[in-house]
Amino acid sequence: MPHDDHDHPHALLPPDPALRVKALETILTRKGLIDPAALDEIIDTYQNKIGPQNGARVVAKAWTDPDFKAALLKDATSVVADLGYYGRQGEHMVVVANTPEQHNMVVCTLCSCYPWPLLGIPPGWYKSDAYRARAVREPRKVLAEFGVTLPETSSVRVWDSTAEVRYLVLPMRPSGTDGLTEDELAALVTRDSMIGTGLPKVPS
Amino acid sequence: MSECPRHTAPEPVFAEPWHAQVFAVTVALNEAGLFDWPDWAARFSATLKRNGLDRELNGGDDYFTAWLETLEALLTEQGSTATGDISHLRDKWEEAYLTTPHGQPVRLTKG
Incomplete structure (x- = not known):
C-alpha cells in the first residue's frame, strides 16, 4: 500500500469541530469536570457493548414467552432492566407491538431520542432532517423507501x-419460525425492525 | 423477501472520532450533574431547528456540529468555559498538530 508521508510532514490536521472538541476536553479536564479515561469508557461501551443485539434478545424472548410479552407491553422499563438492559437514556421505555392491523414506527421529531440500552446509538438517517420530518408526514412513503410495503388493511x-419516553417496536414473529430457539430468533431481528422501518429477516 | 441492501451495510456507530468524543463529553457532564438530559434535549432540538431553517441537515456532521454548538453555548452560559478559552485552546491544538512530526503523538504544551 502506498504511504503518503511525504504529503504530510506534520501530523494530519483534524477538521475545525474536532479541534474545538479537543479544546473543550482540555478545559473541562483541567477543571476536573471530566476524566479522559471515563470518556474512553463511554465510547467503548457504545461502540462495542450496547447495540441492537440487546433489543433483539428482548424481542426474541417476547416471541417465545407470552407472559414476558404481556409484562413487556405493560412496563417495558422494569422488565428489560431485569434482563440487565438499563442505564442512560433508558429511564422510561415503552414497547409497542405490531399486529396485522397496525404497524408501528418510531421517530424523534425534535432531535434523536432513542432507547440507548436496547438499540445503542441511532443511525445517521434517524437523526436526519429528512427522516424526522417525513416519518410523520408521509410514513408509508418513507416505509416504501426502506423496502417495506404493508398490506392496505x-x-x-x-x-x-421525547427525552422522557423512548419507544421500541415489537415486530411480528415471521412465519416459518416455529421450531427456532430464542438465539436463532434473535438473529432474525434487525435494528430497523425495532424502529419500525424494517421487518424481521425471514429464515432461509 | 429480500432486504433492501442500502440499509443493511454495516455502519460505524460514530462516523468520525470527534463525533464520539463530543458525545462522550456530553454524557460525562450529564452524569456529573452539570445539566439534566431533558434540558439538554430541549436546547439541542432548538439548535437543530435553527440550523435546519436554511438547509436540510444530514444525520452526520451537521448533527454533531449542532451538538457541539449546543454544548459550547450551554457550558459558556453556565460559566464552565469561556468563549475566549475555547478559541484559544482550539488554536493551541491546531498549532500542536502543525508542529508535531507525522507519526508522533500530538500533545498540547501548557498554555
Missing part, C-alpha cells in the same frame, strides 16, 4: 420519542 402509527 394495515394502518401505520408513528410514535414520537
Whole structure:
C-alpha cells in the first residue's frame, strides 16, 4: 500500500469541530469536570457493548414467552432492566407491538431520542432532517423507501420519542419460525425492525 | 423477501472520532450533574431547528456540529468555559498538530 508521508510532514490536521472538541476536553479536564479515561469508557461501551443485539434478545424472548410479552407491553422499563438492559437514556421505555392491523414506527421529531440500552446509538438517517420530518408526514412513503410495503388493511402509527419516553417496536414473529430457539430468533431481528422501518429477516 | 441492501451495510456507530468524543463529553457532564438530559434535549432540538431553517441537515456532521454548538453555548452560559478559552485552546491544538512530526503523538504544551 502506498504511504503518503511525504504529503504530510506534520501530523494530519483534524477538521475545525474536532479541534474545538479537543479544546473543550482540555478545559473541562483541567477543571476536573471530566476524566479522559471515563470518556474512553463511554465510547467503548457504545461502540462495542450496547447495540441492537440487546433489543433483539428482548424481542426474541417476547416471541417465545407470552407472559414476558404481556409484562413487556405493560412496563417495558422494569422488565428489560431485569434482563440487565438499563442505564442512560433508558429511564422510561415503552414497547409497542405490531399486529396485522397496525404497524408501528418510531421517530424523534425534535432531535434523536432513542432507547440507548436496547438499540445503542441511532443511525445517521434517524437523526436526519429528512427522516424526522417525513416519518410523520408521509410514513408509508418513507416505509416504501426502506423496502417495506404493508398490506392496505394495515394502518401505520408513528410514535414520537421525547427525552422522557423512548419507544421500541415489537415486530411480528415471521412465519416459518416455529421450531427456532430464542438465539436463532434473535438473529432474525434487525435494528430497523425495532424502529419500525424494517421487518424481521425471514429464515432461509 | 429480500432486504433492501442500502440499509443493511454495516455502519460505524460514530462516523468520525470527534463525533464520539463530543458525545462522550456530553454524557460525562450529564452524569456529573452539570445539566439534566431533558434540558439538554430541549436546547439541542432548538439548535437543530435553527440550523435546519436554511438547509436540510444530514444525520452526520451537521448533527454533531449542532451538538457541539449546543454544548459550547450551554457550558459558556453556565460559566464552565469561556468563549475566549475555547478559541484559544482550539488554536493551541491546531498549532500542536502543525508542529508535531507525522507519526508522533500530538500533545498540547501548557498554555
